[in-house]
Amino acid sequence: QQQVKQSPQSLIVQKGGISIINCAYENTAFDYFPWYQQFPGKGPALLIAIRPDVSEKKEGRFTISFNKSAKQFSLHIMDSQPGDSATYFCAVNTNAGKSTFGDGTTLTVKP
Amino acid sequence: DTAVSQTPKYLVTQMGNDKSIKCEQNLGHDTMYWYKQDSKKFLKIMFSYNNKELIINETVPNRFSPKSPDKAHLNLHINSLELGDSAVYFCASSQASGMSTDTQYFGPGTRLTVL
Numbered sequence: 623q624q625q626v627k628q629s630p631q632s633l634i635v636q637k638g639g640i641s642i643i644n645c646a647y648e649n650t651a652f653d654y655f656p657w658y659q660q661f662p663g664k665g666p667a668l669l670i671a672i673r674p675d676v677s678e679k680k681e682g683r684f685t686i687s688f689n690k691s692a693k694q695f696s697l698h699i700m701d702s703q704p705g706d707s708a709t710y711f712c713a714v715n716t717n718a719g720k721s722t723f724g725d726g727t728t729l730t731v732k733p
Numbered sequence: 734d735t736a737v738s739q740t741p742k743y744l745v746t747q748m749g750n751d752k753s754i755k756c757e758q759n760l761g762h763d764t765m766y767w768y769k770q771d772s773k774k775f776l777k778i779m780f781s782y783n784n785k786e787l788i789i790n791e792t793v794p795n796r797f798s799p800k801s802p803d804k805a806h807l808n809l810h811i812n813s814l815e816l817g818d819s820a821v822y823f824c825a826s827s828q829a830s831g832m833s834t835d836t837q838y839f840g841p842g843t844r845l846t847v848l
Contacts, residue, residue, distance in 0.1 A: 654833035665737075665823050665839030666776065673834075709774055715833035719764065720789055723776040 628724030645712035737840035756824030
């Protein structure tokens with residue numbers, strides 16, 4: 623059973639637009655929800671993360687929205703730029719420090 | 734200075750061979766991980782070590798054997814390589830173990846191709 627489902631698989635957005643990536647999880651035992659950004663040929667890097675007692679977290683152009691009752695969280699990239707083109711992974715962390723990743727979303731921002 | 738480094742970056746080998754991938758972190762972290770990323774970019778944890786002790790061992794064939802000589806190093810040895818082992822292997826580290834909020838720092842990856 624997949625513990626975290628991520629959508630869409632790929633996303634094309636025009637420069638300046640809003641990119642939205644969604645994740646849904648099954649297990650209520652998860653207690654930390656990070657998003658990672660991965661550029662081609664590189665390892666994933668933490669982008670932004672949220673605790674379940676917060677409904678929204680914003681860092682610059684990146685915002686996580688978290689809906690605990692629906693067991694869903696999403697990443698919003700405002701004013702998307704070509705440099706944001708990458709693969710984005712959501713993850714769910716247990717209090718034992720184990721991360722389970724979503725399947726990834728390939729974002730392409732067209733100039 | 735590279736925080737998490739892996740060698741080699743590329744590894745091409747024949748089926749049935751045995752190979753090793755090395756990982757080193759200079760962040761002073763206590764916990765290290767191995768992840769496998771397949772051709773569809775699915776990222777899955779394989780192992781986790783904390784201070785040289787194995788703490789996470791996912792359902793991985795026993796042809797894969799991690800070894801941690803000290804807390805700054807975590808190597809991955811693979812016996813009898815199979816075609817399905819072709820993937821990018823990432824090493825990662827984090828400050829502590831058992832904390833959900835710990836940030837994991839990933840290495841640049843090792844692309845393994847089994848012919």
